[in-house]
Amino acid sequence: MKKNIIILLLMSLLFPVEHVCGEEMEKYPQLSLRILETTDLHSHILDFDYVNKRRTIEFGLSRTASLIQQARKDQLNTLLFDVGDVIKGNALADYVASSNVLYYTDIHPAYKSMNLLKYDAATIGNHEFNYGIDFLLKSIQGADFPFVNANIYVDDQNNYDQDDIHFFSPYIILNKNIMTNNGKEMLLKVGVIGLITPITAQWDKEHLENKVKIKNMQETAEEIVPKMKKEGADIIIALVHAGLHSDNDLKEKKGNNVKDVSKVNGIDVILYGHSHSLFPKKGERSSLQVQHHTGKINGKPAVQAGFWGNHLGIIDLTLEKKAGKWSILESKSTAKPIIRIIKEKKVPIVSPYQPIEYMMSQYHRDTIDFLKKNIMKQP
Template sequence: MKKKFLIILSVTLILFMQINAKHIEANSAIVDESTVKLRILETTDIHSYLLDYNYEKKKKTIEFGYNRVASLIVQAKKEQRNTLLFDVGDVIKGSPLAEYVASSPMFYSTDIHPAYKSMNLMGYDAATVGNHEFNFGLDFLLNTLMGADFPYTNANIYVDDRNGYEQDDIHFFQPYLLLDKMVVTEKGKMENLKVGVIGLITPITQEWDKEHFKDKLIIKNMRKTAEEIIPQMKKEGADLIIALVHAGLYSDQDYWPKSGNNVRDISKVEGIDVILYGHSHGIFPVKGEKGPKGVNHEKGLINGKPAVQAGNWGNHLGIIDLTLRKKKGKWVIADSKSMAKPIIRIIKKKKISIVSPMPQIEYILSRYQHDTLEYMNSKDLLNHLD
């Protein structure tokens, strides 16, 4: 009788353990199926066109201006609770306002650049430099960047130590960032997403600004640099890696070698998940347009990677909407949608504004705009702007 009881007890325990194991496995599956909607926003090539003002025509415009795209940023953030915002370079050079700032001694040492006074309102997560950041020299650049409330990253600009050995070369900027982003899942739970951010720039910058680079800085191949650094970012726990690339879809025509120094090549780097790019003042994706092999305008993909390019001067906001799912403890991109959202629409060949300028930025910049217009009256600027 006692033996029979022990057998029954043993069978009962085995069944209980099997049921419990299945319950634990089911719960694990539920945890692993966490879904997060993440919106990634991009500005690029603002060139200090901070206001909706056409300096050449000397009148306001609805076609560009950071104060207008800033309103799109506010809207885009309201539409999605999980957002990241990045800039992809060419902020501090290009407009008459930028020239005025660079010519004024007070900005060199005491004041914050009006571009960063504006951008600091928007809550950027990170940024990278563009080629025009170097036009006014390294001292001006470094002093100006101190006014940004967000970090900068670039991986392929190095200090030129002139010793002939690449192995000991030191990065000029922080080569990558790891951002801890708290996100809310579709079921309302909090999750920590470790977002890796790497910045890259077209090497032709070194030639265009040789007077500022000579014996000071060198720029290496973008793809080779990324392939060296991405594994380290993964090793340090990056769940999602975003490349901020100040280079076009194609390599700059005057630069050699072209291989490895364009967005299409960067899209082939294993481990890069998302690409935000600029430099060429183009727009990606473009509805109805067909690209070369690997470039899908309809889906906003470049060699299968979600990508966006947001024009220039604040005329578009880059938006990538990701659906992330956790599978076996790792986040993967289940779906994506990319778009370059314009600040105007064209209806019956007429340009219609779809967004109002952000009043806070207009208020902050009113004094600088007044001084810029006075400065323009004393200088022949318009023939010397990029």
């Protein structure tokens, strides 16, 4: 008995419990990562209704921005993305497009606001093309964050797909220094790919015909994602400007919706927009593929944040690294609103973010003047 006790004491001195546990923690490091999404802003930067000419609590990036600041305060490791339809949709957008704002070394006020919020990356929506390709390219030049899209190609009109060139950068790999749960800094390579519904080519035919062509989303992702993996992406986020279901007018519906994109091996997380809906949505019935109660589509964490900045999409991930590879242990998806309903009354959850309010003040005044002049021009 005494001999066994002596052996145990010697082992505890040679191999302390703290040391063994420490090795286990080092062997399988874990980290928490918060991914934020805005989508379908349609130039509703301020909480102002230009149709009814009044302020509102129901939408506006200036209010969503306050949710973004809260989300970042609560989680050190945070990424912010936009999923398209930014520069068309209200009087502010029309004012900018009809003025010389962009041609006097200025930046589109929507992207200027997004620069202030330090977005990590964004993709293109179908309405980005409504004012033409030149206006779009001039606008995104002012963004301090990269744009990605993988399935829009230059139309070389040679009917040979193998030599097609991407119109935008198909993806980017962000090198992020992330703090692990045990307080150590590690490099996380975050791959971001962008995809858009091919109906865009039909809807904006006057701007896009013979200039670009848009290919199948799922097939494009299946080609590109392995390249991202080879370049060392630890986790891949798809920014998808398309709905759960393919657009009705599309001839090729298979592969051109979020459900099909979610089946692509290697995509870990999906942020999507376009249909102005919410995912996950409380009380919505789930199916085998689309599970609102878990916030997953075909087993992949996903979120859709409504429209006009009325919600902020949030996905919280717990990642673990084993054998040199990161994998998702847990996830939680939330479409967080900027208002809540109390006794059938709409109550704001957050106030407008003052830096955006201040920065947008002159653009707002100019938009009001623009509206007045256009009313006077009407017969």
